Amino acid sequence: MPAPTSRRALLTGAAALAGAAPILAAPLLTAPAIAQSKVEIEFYFPVAVGGPITKIIDGYAADFMKAHPDIKVTPVYAGSYVDTLTKAVTASKAGRGPQLAVLLSVDAYSLIDDELILPFDQLATTAEDKAWLAGFYPAFMRNGQIDGHTWGIPFQRSTIVMYYNKAAFQDSGLDPEKAPATWAENTAFAEKLTRREGDRTTRWGIQIPASGFPYWLFQALAIEAGAELANANGTKVNYNDPGAVEALQYWLDLATKQKVHPPGVVDWGTTPRDFLEGKVAMIWTTTGNLSNIRANAKFPFGVAMLPAQKRRGSPTGGGNFHLFKSASPAQQAASLTFLKWITSPERAAQWGIDTGYVATSPAAWQTPAMKAYLAGFPAAAVARDQLEFAVPELSTHDNQRVTQALNDELQAVLTGRKAPKAALDAAQANATRLLRPYAR
């Protein structure tokens, strides 16, 4: 489609001119005439949970354009998180990237190191803008706050919570309104919940998935045991912290010693299904599964914060909006308008209700829509209440590779090939080597 493309390029160029004009003290009197044309912004987004996400996003874009006729927003569905990152980065490197993209908050370092994104704090300078930036939950902002700048606006954010089967609690003589609050209780409950027939297990007590991105669930255990897996500026990891070793030993013991957790690597994708089938009584997974489990559970279920060892805790997760350097000043301003609109309390509340993601600002939880939703479904507030104990998701320079070093060793331990201490020492050595160029 060469014709529309070149037309858009022209328009974008015109918009750039229009935007640049005021900065250059408006030397051309024709500038206002050009400014009449629409500013176009394109944004890439991934879909990582069930539900009609693309339809919801397209609806938001249409509503926004009705309210702001001078801006044209084109949402582009780009696959999974990894696909979206791949597409946004390759398109940007080729000079035809989007202006905005929803990407994993932990990929901020890589985007900064590749000099692809712009910080929002240099753009949002008015008092109103600053109040907007300060309005989000601090736990969701931290992954995007690097080197004194704010690089990400929270959008589809989540944490890990525990889902438990209340019917199973009842038939095991446990109080269905009381989820385990400590690791010791967690083990004791899981032992009571496990059902065996000879040497077969017909129901497991607990399941913590470890395929794909085991580091995320492991981080929850590590936080609870008092370990911080990485430093604040992403240059150093503490994979073999004594707390981390304790956390991994606990996870392994659930499977090999108490035998209340399936052995080997438990699949992330089938874990909600295992829970719905009654094969497991307690699972750890993202809040993003809330709508799915609510729609399909044939038994009463509860949602609870993760249990504590030294403290409670869960990493945050999910995606932030990032602003790409390719955006012209006019597009940057339009992007800011759009972001302020889509993260407004009413929209954030609706988005949370529709998807199960955690609404990103305290104000969103005070909206009438959210209050009505919570009245009918109090479990939805658990993720918000857990935010008080939340820690930013593990994120460093060269993030994917540094976390992969941990993923491999975690899986080696869970499949019985390595001892926790030796594995975490190896992961630490490997990650330290990868991070050497960034150490300052």
Place this chain on the structure above:
Amino acid sequence: MATMRRETVQAWLLVLPALLLLVAFTHWPAVATVLDSLFSTPRGSRPAHFVGLDNYAALMDDPVFWTALHNNAVYAAATIPASVILALAMALAVNTAIPGRPLLRMAYFTPTMLPMIAVANIWLFFFTPDYGLFDSIAAWFGLGRHNWLGDTATALPAMIAVAVWKEAGFFMIFYLAALQAMPPDLAEAANLEGSSRWNFFRRVTLPLLMPTTLFVLVNASINAFRLVDHVVVMTRGGPDNATTLLLYYIYETGFRFWDSSMAATLTVVLLALLGLLAWLQFGVLGKRVHYR
């Protein structure tokens, strides 16, 4: 002289369109890959600079590379003979006159028609612990659960099973075509001579199928290095790199770690490996193939 020169020019002009395409889409990318493997990965404002063979040295120190190479060797050593032998057996089975033959042929060929991503999702269900197909069958015999994809010992064999299932039907088609083209008088002559069926198969059928076998072998070897879609869907290389194959590792290095130089280096290694295999097959095995 003049006409000859004109003919030469004409010949080159005729070849030119094909040559341009070949150079632009095959040879130049290959050369560029080799060049890229000699430079560092450009990041942000730091452009690529020449590093010689540093990337290759780093590769030798990378334990995941050796794991991937080892996995791929096992994967190839298992999928190639298994899918070829199975294909031959299936072709022989549906070449005889049995009731429901078209149906059986279609059944054997179905896996080939399905996209690999769909196949992987079907098998994902087969391998699911407890309520998946295999564990459901095992439960009838009183056997316990198997975490097929979550155990380092069974994850790679599981990948191999999927690949063999997917490929055998495709290769069967070639064997079937070759069997159908075989003149029936050979079998009649062998019958008159009183040759046993096994002897006929070993002395006549198999040698006559050798050109097909070579073709199938070449394809199977290429696929052993090329077919990784199911790894992406089913295990993403895990657990602990137990199912990381070379091509999957190239993808991860290039598009997850964004280390394009290292990905280029890995690609060169893969190209060299495939080149060596092709040379072995055509150079050594090819000479022993009996063409009519």
